Amino acid sequence: MKTLLMLAAAAAATPAPKAALAPSEIVAAAPKGDWVAIAASDLLVMDLASGKRVVIQLMPPPFSQGWVGNIRKLAAAKWWDGTSINRVQDNYVVQWGDATEKKALPADLLTVLQNQYVFPADQRIMRILSDKQRIVTRVVATRPARINETRPIRMSDPYSAVGGHLIGWPIATGDGGIWPVHCYGMVGVGRDMPPDTGTGAELYTVIGHAPRHLDRNIALVGRVISGIENLSSLPRGTGPLGFYEKPEQRVTIMSIRIGSEIKDLPRFEYLSTESASFAAYADARANRRDPFFIVPAGGADICNIPVPVRVAK
Amino acid sequence: MKTLLMLAAAAAATPAPKAALAPSEIVAAAPKGDWVAIAASDLLVMDLASGKRVVIQLMPPPFSQGWVGNIRKLAAAKWWDGTSINRVQDNYVVQWGDATEKKALPADLLTVLQNQYVFPADQRIMRILSDKQRIVTRVVATRPARINETRPIRMSDPYSAVGGHLIGWPIATGDGGIWPVHCYGMVGVGRDMPPDTGTGAELYTVIGHAPRHLDRNIALVGRVISGIENLSSLPRGTGPLGFYEKPEQRVTIMSIRIGSEIKDLPRFEYLSTESASFAAYADARANRRDPFFIVPAGGADICNIPVPVRVAK
Numbered sequence: 001m002k003t004l005l006m007l008a009a010a011a012a013a014t015p016a017p018k019a020a021l022a023p024s025e026i027v028a029a030a031p032k033g034d035w036v037a038i039a040a041s042d043l044l045v046m047d048l049a050s051g052k053r054v055v056i057q058l059m060p061p062p063f064s065q066g067w068v069g070n071i072r073k074l075a076a077a078k079w080w081d082g083t084s085i086n087r088v089q090d091n092y093v094v095q096w097g098d099a100t101e102k103k104a105l106p107a108d109l110l111t112v113l114q115n116q117y118v119f120p121a122d123q124r125i126m127r128i129l130s131d132k133q134r135i136v137t138r139v140v141a142t143r144p145a146r147i148n149e150t151r152p153i154r155m156s157d158p159y160s161a162v163g164g165h166l167i168g169w170p171i172a173t174g175d176g177g178i179w180p181v182h183c184y185g186m187v188g189v190g191r192d193m194p195p196d197t198g199t200g201a202e203l204y205t206v207i208g209h210a211p212r213h214l215d216r217n218i219a220l221v222g223r224v225i226s227g228i229e230n231l232s233s234l235p236r237g238t239g240p241l242g243f244y245e246k247p248e249q250r251v252t253i254m255s256i257r258i259g260s261e262i263k264d265l266p267r268f269e270y271l272s273t274e275s276a277s278f279a280a281y282a283d284a285r286a287n288r289r290d291p292f293f294i295v296p297a298g299g300a301d302i303c304n305i306p307v308p309v310r311v312a313k
Numbered sequence: 314m315k316t317l318l319m320l321a322a323a324a325a326a327t328p329a330p331k332a333a334l335a336p337s338e339i340v341a342a343a344p345k346g347d348w349v350a351i352a353a354s355d356l357l358v359m360d361l362a363s364g365k366r367v368v369i370q371l372m373p374p375p376f377s378q379g380w381v382g383n384i385r386k387l388a389a390a391k392w393w394d395g396t397s398i399n400r401v402q403d404n405y406v407v408q409w410g411d412a413t414e415k416k417a418l419p420a421d422l423l424t425v426l427q428n429q430y431v432f433p434a435d436q437r438i439m440r441i442l443s444d445k446q447r448i449v450t451r452v453v454a455t456r457p458a459r460i461n462e463t464r465p466i467r468m469s470d471p472y473s474a475v476g477g478h479l480i481g482w483p484i485a486t487g488d489g490g491i492w493p494v495h496c497y498g499m500v501g502v503g504r505d506m507p508p509d510t511g512t513g514a515e516l517y518t519v520i521g522h523a524p525r526h527l528d529r530n531i532a533l534v535g536r537v538i539s540g541i542e543n544l545s546s547l548p549r550g551t552g553p554l555g556f557y558e559k560p561e562q563r564v565t566i567m568s569i570r571i572g573s574e575i576k577d578l579p580r581f582e583y584l585s586t587e588s589a590s591f592a593a594y595a596d597a598r599a600n601r602r603d604p605f606f607i608v609p610a611g612g613a614d615i616c617n618i619p620v621p622v623r624v625a626k
Contacts, residue, residue: 090542091497114607158467158599158612184404184522194607209497209522209616213601216608229403229549236542286471288526294427294507295529299471301614303522 020289023281027308030277035269036168037312043259043268044075044222046096048085049252052230055259056187056205057268057309058222060167062119063180066112067189067219070200075258077106079201084250085234089242091208094231095190097201099250109199116197117216118177125178128166132274139279153286154299159212163302165273165282169223170302172215180220183210183303185228189219207232210303225268225309267312281308333602336594340621343590348582349481350625356572356581357388357535359409361398362565365543368572369500369518370581370622371535373480375432376493379425380502380532383513388571390419392514397563398547402555404521407544408503410514412563422512429510430529431490438491441479445587452592466599467612472525476615478586478595482536483615485528493533496523496616498541502532520545523616538581538622580625594621 021029044056058068074080080096083103087095121129140153157163160172163181170181182188187205191198197219205224224231234251237244244250259265271278285305287296334342357369371381387393393409396416400408434442453466470476473485476494483494495501500518504511510532518537537544552558572578584591598618600609 088546090545117608154471156469156471158469158614159610193604210614212617213598213606213610213613215610217601217606232403233401233546233548235546285526288530291506293526293530295430297472297526297528300526301471301523304525 019291021284022288022290023284025290026277026281026284027271030271030275030281034272034275034277035310035312036272038225038268038270038309040259040262040265040267043225043265044071044256045259045262045265046080046256047254048230049254050230052227054227054230055225055265055268056222057225057270059169059180059220062122062125063169064116064189064219064221066110066116067198067200067221070109070112071203071221072258073106073109074199074201075256078255078257079103079106080253080256083253085231085253086237086250087204087241087243088207088231088234088237090236092206092211092242093188093204094207094234095202095204096253097190097203099247105199105201109201111199112197112219114195114197117219118175118179121173121176121178125166128274129164129173132164132166132279135274135276136279136282139276140283143280143283153283155286155302156299157302159215165278165302165305165307168270168273168307170305170307172302179216181210181302182206182212182214182220183223183306184208185224185306186220187222187224188214189221191218205231210301212303225270226266268309269312270310271308273307278307281305332604334597335601335603336597338603339590339594339597340584343584343588343594347585347588347590348623348625349585351538351581351583351622353572353575353578353580356538356578357384357569358572358575358578359393359569360567361543362567363543366540367537367543368539368578368581369535370538370583372482372493372533375435375438376482377429377502377532377534379423379429380511380513380534383422383425384516384534385571386419386422387512387514388569391568391570392416392419393566393569396566398544398566399550399563400517400554400556401520401544401547401550403549405519405524405555406501406517407520407547408515408517409566410503410516412560418512418514422514424512425510425532427508427510430532431488431492434486434489434491438479441587442477442486445477445479445592448587448589449592449595452589453596456593456596466596468599468615469612470615472528478591478615478618478620481583481586481620483618483620485615492529494523494615495519495525495527495533496536496619497521498537498619499533500535500537501527502534504531518544523614525616538583539579539624581622582625583623584621586620591620594618 046054085096086099161174189198190202239245286300359367396411398409399412474487502511503515550557599613
């Protein structure tokens with residue numbers, strides 16, 4: 001209690017020449033060069049019978065490329081057209097695919113092994129992480145401090161040795177490997193009991209608190225970058241695990257296509273997670289200094305620092 | 314990678330006399346004595362014009378009692394009747410109250426100070442925490458290990474010194490104080506810029522990843538224990554911060570009453586966070602050993618261990 005009162009007193013005594021920027025303001029001020037274009041060929045566009053659209057960015061190498069390759073084949077085969085959203089479980093996932101579980105799959109899909117849930121932290125990745133650490137250290141050293149921030153920012157992660165961001169994605173590190181993280185909006189591959197790993201035909205996205213216990217147990221293949229509200233606001237299913245109990249409750253999928261097949265699709269870009277802008281944004285997420293806040297948290301978990309994505313200007 | 318392969322090999326080599334229980338199965342098997350009845354007088358019942366109902370459990374002492382007292386007065390005055398849900402921001406909050414911001418408040422509401430966001434960890438609380446630690450240690454020592462679990466469970470929290478559960482609620486500890494945590498479904502008090510702390514007339518609930526940066530910055534007064542899907546599945550507002558842009562988009566609140574005023578309300582109970590059942594449940598959430606999982610996480614964050622609540626049998 002005493003420390004809190006002291007912090008409040010320090011804040012009152014410090015002259016504030018101008019209000020500190022909110023994380024969204026730091027993102028808005030990021031230079032053009034800190035944004036990375038997302039190729040249309042790396043997007044998956046889902047159009048629903050309701051007329052609503054959901055845009056998914058597929059994961060880049062080295063992550064989950066066996067499943068991503070399958071998803072490209074399924075989209076090319078128009079396999080999902082006429083399938084449906086079948087499951088909406090509150091604070092968990094929205095899931096889609098073939099409700100009948102009888103539709104024949106393309107013959108050339110890969111069977112991906114369980115060891116593909118985690119990837120080796122090779123030299124290229126270690127170099128990116130090291131370069132990034134230098135940027136973070138520099139940004140934190142020069143950050144505008146509204147109050148006496150004597151403690152380093154906590155980024156401790158109960159699910160891994162280190163949680164952070166890498167090449168635009170939420171990534172955890174540990175046991176000599178790296179793996180993608182189940183944050184809100186991430187897209188994963190439904191599967192049966194192990195050693196099954198799923199093909200990619202059955203997909204889900206997270207619509208609640210990050211279900212991190214799924215990390216390293218299920219493949220992550222992308223994230224929703226536009227239209228998540230068209231999934232997260234659907235009526236919850238009342239059957240076990242949130243499956244819809246009646247066929248007429250399912251939401252029909254008109255089509256799923258790779259973005260380069262779609263006319264007039266906006267161009268999307270994400271804020272480079274290796275940029276100084278991202279380091280300042282993450283720092284501000286961990287220690288809010290904009291006027292609404294009175295006690296900065298002192299830390300943040302990886303899923304509470306979502307990677308900014310926008311339509312390119 | 315190597316460690317993962319070894320874990321998988323160990324799992325295959327270990328004879329499995331029976332499958333380990335899933336967290337939900339541990340909860341279902343908890344003895345009656347591990348459940349704590351929630352008094353109807355500690356519930357807030359919100360009935361929407363749609364006919365849907367949302368039930369909120371109010372926070373117990375020592376937490377946030379100034380605001381909880383105001384909320385009891387507002388309910389007694391039928392102040393919310395005819396107000397509305399005005400804001401639905403994806404992956405953040407649903408907020409309700411008087412959209413006109415002109416409705417007169419009861420005259421006897423307290424103005425609560427900012428120092429009430431955090432509470433001293435007094436002797437009674439320290440004793441509860443210490444008793445609980447003994448139970449956790451015993452449960453973890455005797456847990457069924459499907460695989461070689463040599464590491465202690467990680468419960469590290471980037472937002473506090475210790476995150477855990479206390480008297481049925483998600484609570485963080487640090488700086489000599491304790492405070493409630495913004496998990497999914499928690500209910501908080503909207504406010505203006507500090508030093509305003511809000512009255513309790515404007516409320517919100519979390520419908521996304523835990524916005525822990527709000528901890529210690531806004532009062533938490535309860536949690537939704539039934540009907541959260543009637544809020545989380547509402548259409549997202551398209552105005553700034555997810556406010557509905559047109560009055561007709563708002564969802565009218567028919568009434569909000571204290572539970573003891575409601576006829577035929579089910580009796581609710583929660584799993585004591587100081588019970589051996591809860592310790593086993595939390596352990597199983599951190600290290601899933603049920604057959605679907607191949608790699609136990611080794612840890613969990615506080616909001617990924619929701620306190621089980623059910624209708625009493």
